[in-house]
Amino acid sequence: MKAAVLHGIRDVRIEDVPLPDPTGxxxxxxxxxxxxxxxxxxLRFGTGKGYGFPLVLGHEMSGTLAEDSPSGRLMAGTRVAIFPCLPRPDDPMTEIGEYALGTDYDYFGSRRDGGLEEFLQVPERNLFALREDMTLLEGAMVEPAGVALHAVRKAPVPANATALVIGAGxxxxxxxxxxxxxxxxxxxxADVDARKRALAERLGFETIDAAAGASDEQALESTGGRGVDIAVEASGLAVTFLQAINAAAHAGHVILLGDLRDDAVLAKEIVSRILRRELVLHGTWNAKIAPRDRSEWDMVIAHLGRTVNVGDLISHVVDFEDAQQSFTALADRALWSNKxxxxxxxxxxxxASAALARSFSAEVMA
Structure with missing residues (x-):
């Protein structure tokens, strides 16, 4: 089978590789x-951040069963989304369904070869059947949608709640x-990118031009100084992390969704705000796939393409054999892209063609 193998920093090669071995x-x-x-x-392509080479990237995946699953629950030909975390069976967190919180777990696309190859061996519990009306491209969006759902479920949503999301990726x-x-x-x-704000507005959200002024100051002004009940940091910057804290109302919740690219220093005024406003800061990582049929991934699959629009987020669909060129363009920011x-x-x-013809991100890119 063919695979896009990352041999080193900025070095992807399309190669013939053996079919994967079973994963237990x-x-x-x-x-x-x-x-x-x-x-x-x-980052793994451009800087080598990860667990070594060679490696096949890709953890946001959809696929089609090439054989019946061992239990017979899923039949050959079933289209699925693939949960990328492979927990250690004897980990105490695995026993309670918190697979991503375990230690020494395995992971497609980072600790083991991932989706940029023609076939994978996947544990049955990591397979989630897509709805019949879902596309394979939507199926590849289940993983990031699950990450986002897991994050916002950390905070209770009070009646008449106001929320701020910093970062419109x-x-x-x-x-x-x-x-x-x-x-x-x-x-x-809030975002500095006008095209991403245009997408947010298309999806029915108010927007803040973060290039025109600090997001927290604009959010406070738009709420009459009260602040927001829930602030989500989704940019991965120290400055926006501090802005999310500053934008939160009394008894507000701050969700740290972005992985910071720089160090954040908590000035005593920020710490005082956390204390005096009794703010709650939530760390978040990955998503939950347990219990079966009532998990976050089950909820994602029920909503995608219905109440949650992922089609408009997709700006490019490219052949995986063009991985070197595509990753180079993304790493160099040589073109505007969304997803x-x-x-x-x-x-x-x-x-691909039908999906991009309907996508707002592809439209604004053009």
Whole structure:
């Protein structure tokens, strides 16, 4: 089979590799269809941040079963989303369904080869059947949508809640949509990028031009000085982390969704604000796939393409054999992009034109 193998920094090669070995008890062979590009993938390509080489990137994945699952719950031909975290069976956190909070877990696309190859062996519990009306490209968006849902569920949503999301990238826009689904009355989205703000407005959100002034100051002004009940930091910057804290109202909740690229220094005034306003800061990581049928991933699959729009987030669909060129462009920021998805199978390639024709991100890119 073919795979896009990362051999070193900025060095991806399309190669013939053996079919993957089973990943323990309950493993199922899956044809990979579509793979989304995460910022962490770009960092692994561009800077080598990760667990060594060679490596096949890709953890935001959809696929089609090449065989029946061991239990018979999923049949060959079923289209699925693939949860990338592979917990250690004897980890205490695995026993309570907190797979991503365990230690010494494995992970597709970072600690083991991921989705930019034609087939994977995947444990049955990591496979989630897509709705019949979902596309394979939407299936590749289940993982980031799950990350965003897991984050915003950390904070209770009070009656008539106001929320602020700083950062209108794909994760930020998914967080904003989940806040609305979960009951927030008013969701404000802040970003420096006019095209991303245009997308937020298309999806029905108020926006703040973060290039015109500090997001926290504008949010405080727009709420009459009260602040927001929930502030989500989705940019990954120290300055926006501090802005999220400063924008929170009394008894507000601050969700740290972005992985900071620089150090944040908590001045005593910020610490005093946390204390005097009794703010709650939430760390968040990944998503939960337990209990089966009532997990966050089950909720994601129920909502995507219905109450949560992922199609408008997709700006590029490219063939996975063009991985070197595509990752180079992303690492160099040589073109504007919102969400890039690699089409690995012919089935995913056939969806690309129709998906981009409907996508607002592709429209503003053009």
């Amino acid at each position: 008890v309950g493993s199922t062979l899956v044809r990979v269809d579509a793979v989304g590009v995460c910022g962490s993938d770009v 794909p994760i930020g826009m998914l967080a904003a949509q989940w806040l609305r689904v979960l009951g927030a009355t008013r969701v404000i989205v 890039t998805i690699f089409a690995v199978s012919d089935a995913a390639r056939s969806e």
